[in-house]
Amino acid sequence: MEDYATGNINIGCSDSSKETYMFELENCLEVLTKVDLDLAYSSEKLVNLHGLLMYLLAQESELETIAVGNNYFSAEFLEKALVFNLLSGVLDSEVRELESFVVSLQGEIVEAHKIKSSRRHLAEPFTMMEEKLIDSEESLTQTQRQISEVKIQSAKLQRTVLAFTHDNWKSDIAELSGHGLLSNIHAQSNMQIAGQRHILKMLEKSLARELDLEKRLTESRKTEEELKLKLHYTEQVAFHMEETAELVWGRFLEADNSVVVLKGISNELLGRLQLVHFNLNGMIQRESELKSKFEDCVEELKEKDAALENFNSRDAETSAIDAELSTLREKVKFLEEKLKESELQLSNAKATNNSSQAKVRELENLVDSLKESIDVADTRAESAELKVAELTGTSVELTEELNFLKESASNTGKRVGVLEKQLREAEIQLQHARASSEASQEQQNMLYSAIWDMETLIEDLKSKVTKAEHKADSAEEHCIILSETNSDLTKELSILRDRIEYLEASSDQAKSSKVESSKDINVRTQSIMDLVTQLTKESERIEKQLNHLTKENKILAAKLGKPVKDASVGYNNEEDDDKDLPSMKNNLSNASCSKSSLEAVKGSFGQSFQAEMYERIRFYGLSSKSDEPSQEASSSDSDVKNSVTVNSSDGTVSKLAASIIISRSLTSLCPRVGGANELRQSCDFLGNLC
Numbered sequence: 193m194e195d196y197a198t199g200n201i202n203i204g205c206s207d208s209s210k211e212t213y214m215f216e217l218e219n220c221l222e223v224l225t226k227v228d229l230d231l232a233y234s235s236e237k238l239v240n241l242h243g244l245l246m247y248l249l250a251q252e253s254e255l256e257t258i259a260v261g262n263n264y265f266s267a268e269f270l271e272k273a274l275v276f277n278l279l280s281g282v283l284d285s286e287v288r289e290l291e292s293f294v295v296s297l298q299g300e301i302v303e304a305h306k307i308k309s310s311r312r313h314l315a316e317p318f319t320m321m322e323e324k325l326i327d328s329e330e331s332l333t334q335t336q337r338q339i340s341e342v343k344i345q346s347a348k349l350q351r352t353v354l355a356f357t358h359d360n361w362k363s364d365i366a367e368l369s370g371h372g373l374l375s376n377i378h379a380q381s382n383m384q385i386a387g388q389r390h391i392l393k394m395l396e397k398s399l400a401r402e403l404d405l406e407k408r409l410t411e412s413r414k415t416e417e418e419l420k421l422k423l424h425y426t427e428q429v430a431f432h433m434e435e436t437a438e439l440v441w442g443r444f445l446e447a448d449n450s451v452v453v454l455k456g457i458s459n460e461l462l463g464r465l466q467l468v469h470f471n472l473n474g475m476i477q478r479e480s481e482l483k484s485k486f487e488d489c490v491e492e493l494k495e496k497d498a499a500l501e502n503f504n505s506r507d508a509e510t511s512a513i514d515a516e517l518s519t520l521r522e523k524v525k526f527l528e529e530k531l532k533e534s535e536l537q538l539s540n541a542k543a544t545n546n547s548s549q550a551k552v553r554e555l556e557n558l559v560d561s562l563k564e565s566i567d568v569a570d571t572r573a574e575s576a577e578l579k580v581a582e583l584t585g586t587s588v589e590l591t592e593e594l595n596f597l598k599e600s601a602s603n604t605g606k607r608v609g610v611l612e613k614q615l616r617e618a619e620i621q622l623q624h625a626r627a628s629s630e631a632s633q634e635q636q637n638m639l640y641s642a643i644w645d646m647e648t649l650i651e652d653l654k655s656k657v658t659k660a661e662h663k664a665d666s667a668e669e670h671c672i673i674l675s676e677t678n679s680d681l682t683k684e685l686s687i688l689r690d691r692i693e694y695l696e697a698s699s700d701q702a703k704s705s706k707v708e709s710s711k712d713i714n715v716r717t718q719s720i721m722d723l724v725t726q727l728t729k730e731s732e733r734i735e736k737q738l739n740h741l742t743k744e745n746k747i748l749a750a751k752l753g754k755p756v757k758d759a760s761v762g763y764n765n766e767e768d769d770d771k772d773l774p775s776m777k778n779n780l781s782n783a784s785c786s787k788s789s790l791e792a793v794k795g796s797f798g799q800s801f802q803a804e805m806y807e808r809i810r811f812y813g814l815s816s817k818s819d820e821p822s823q824e825a826s827s828s829d830s831d832v833k834n835s836v837t838v839n840s841s842d843g844t845v846s847k848l849a850a851s852i853i854i855s856r857s858l859t860s861l862c863p864r865v866g867g868a869n870e871l872r873q874s875c876d877f878l879g880n881l882c
Contacts, residue, residue, distance in 0.1 A: 220321050221421050223304045225414050227328050230297045232410065234335050237290055238342070244283055245345050251276045252352055267728070280349040287343050294336060301328060405706045412699045419692055423685070430681050437674045444667035451660045454653055461650055575621075 251272060258269045304325055 218422075220307065221418060223300075223307055224321060224324050225417060227297070227300055227304055228324070229410055229414055230293075230300065231328055231331050231335070234290060234294060234297065235331070236406075237286070238335055238338055241283065241286055241290070241342055242338075244279065244286075245342055248276065248279055248283060248349055249345070251279075252349065255352075276349075280346065280352075283342075284346045284350060287339065287346050291339055291343070294332065294339060298332060301325060301332065405702065405709070408702055409699065409706075412695055412702065416692065416695055416699070419688055419695070423688055423692075426681060426685065426688075430678065430685075433674060433677060433681075437671065437678075440667055440670050440674070444664060444671070447660050447664050447667065451657060451664065454657050454660070458650070458653060458657070461646070461653075 255269070255272055255276060258272070304321070
């Protein structure tokens with residue numbers, strides 16, 4: 193019973209502390225999941241930075257090989273150097289950002305240690321949290337080492353970039369300015385820088401989208417893990433509740449069985465009590481009958497005593513009897529005194545018997561052994577009656593003997609001896625009656641003690657039955673509460689399962705959208721790279737054609753007898769143009785054929801190149817923006833036409849026009865990128881040169 197009470201108390205305490213326990217578990221799990229996600233993010237970012245570092249190291253080796261060959265003028269070297277510079281800057285900034293993120297993550301781990309120290313009363317979650325924090329600290333130290341290595345490598349790369357920019361480029365610029373090819377190299381480098389910036393910005397956008405998708409995936413995974421942990425802990429709580437319900441149900445069944453047993457015992461005791469009451473009533477009736485018989489005997493003895501007194505009075509009148517008769521009378525008186533004493537003892541026995549009867553009436557309880565004592569009392573009463581009858585007979589005999597003594601005094605001695613023997617036997621019988629009365633009193637005392645013990649036992653059983661009923665009621669209430677909590681838990685489990693299914697579907701959709709976006713990004717990057725390669729090929733073809741045309745122009749000029757001047761010098765110096773006008777007017781008639789052929793070739797080349805470039809630019813520009821390409825295309829058409837018509841007689845001018853077309857096409861491809869202003873400035877600079 194005490195175990196059952198303690199179990200009920202423990203169940204109440206667990207119900208009160210359940211909410212706080214679940215809240216502390218949720219806080220611990222949130223901290224652990226946040227630290228794990230941050231570590232996963234830092235490790236993934238570190239892996240990506242390692243890949244970028246390996247790529248930059250490969251590019252560094254390629255640039256060194258190109259620099260050893262003294263091929264600083266090539267477009268490939270310029271493009272790779274620019275890409276190397278940009279990527280090394282990106283690597284440096286990302287490494288710094290990752291280092292600051294790791295520092296903040298270390299602070300979060302310290303806070304998690306504080307939370308762990310404050311949650312020491314939790315047993316299993318405390319050990320799990322401690323193990324996870326130790327693992328996270330080890331992984332954090334490894335990431336810090338890797339970050340330091342990447343930082344050292346990025347510093348080396350920055351040094352190489354500075355070396356390339358300061359040493360090699362100064363010598364190259366001096367040589368190029370001496371040869372007069374600096375403007376062309378500037379134009380090509382600007383074109384390549386613009387294309388590379390555009391590509392890098394597109395790649396940055398794609399990387400930003402991928403990072404956003406990865407963040408969403410990590411958030412969905414985090415929610416999935418949290419829901420799984422909540423499910424696990426709710427299942428554990430439900431399992432413990434089921435175990436407690438089973439224990440309570442078992443105790444309830446035990447209490448029910450004990451109640452049934454106690455009810456049976458109480459029914460048996462009630463039956464026994466009824467039997468005892470019935471036997472007591474019968475014994476009371478028998479005692480009343482015995483009392484009536486005893487009173488009749490007493491009256492008869494009184495009558496006999498009166499007769500004896502009359503007999504004594506008659507004996508007094510006969511004073512003439514011998515001395516022997518006087519002695520006999522004295523003996524008779526002595527016997528009468530003994531009879532009186534026996535009568536007094538009998539009256540005392542009657543009083544004790546009456547008191548015992550009163551006590552038996554007050555208690556109204558009896559045991560089966562009482563029947564035997566009553567039978568003994570009956571036998572004793574019968575023996576007393578027999579003794580009274582014997583005494584009456586003896587008194588009659590004495591009277592007869594006295595009468596006979598009157599007649600014959602010779603036989604008096606013998607009769608006196610017989611009377612003495614009878615008196616001795618009467619004394620022995622009185623002693624036996626006293627012993628039997630004392631034994632009956634002891635038996636009555638034993639009966640009273642047994643009855644008292646039975647009453648106390650019945651009261652204890654009644655109290656236990658009431659306690660068992662109260663406990664059964666409390667167990668029923670606890671069972672009802674447990675059934676309600678189980679129903680609530682089943683509802684929560686169904687809701688959580690529905691949420692998990694929804695999250696799984698959303699994660700699948702996110703994965704599919706990520707795959708589609710990655711495919712789209714790959715297609716667009718491939719198309720952009722193809723466009724860039726085609727542009728480089730076209731620029732090379734244009735350069736070859738322009739070189740061929742310049743050679744033909746020089747040959748024609750040599751045939752006409754006039755040296756060809758540099759286009760940049762001729763167009764920058766207006767006074768020289770004014771001085772050369774008469775000579776050129778004189779030679780126009782001689783070189784009309786050559787100029788017409790050059791104009792035809794350049795016009796056909798410009799028209800074909802413009803048509804091809806505008807078709808491609810419009811095709812790729814419509815996918816990014818639908819309103820701006822028409823305006824920019826018209827402006828680029830007018831600019832290109834002006835540039836071509838102004839300087840149609842020189843090969844360098846057509847080369848500049850081609851560079852303007854390429855730069856304007858690239859600006860139309862990336863109108864929303866931040867480098868569009870720089871590209872437009874370069875185009876304006878080239879227009880001024882033209």
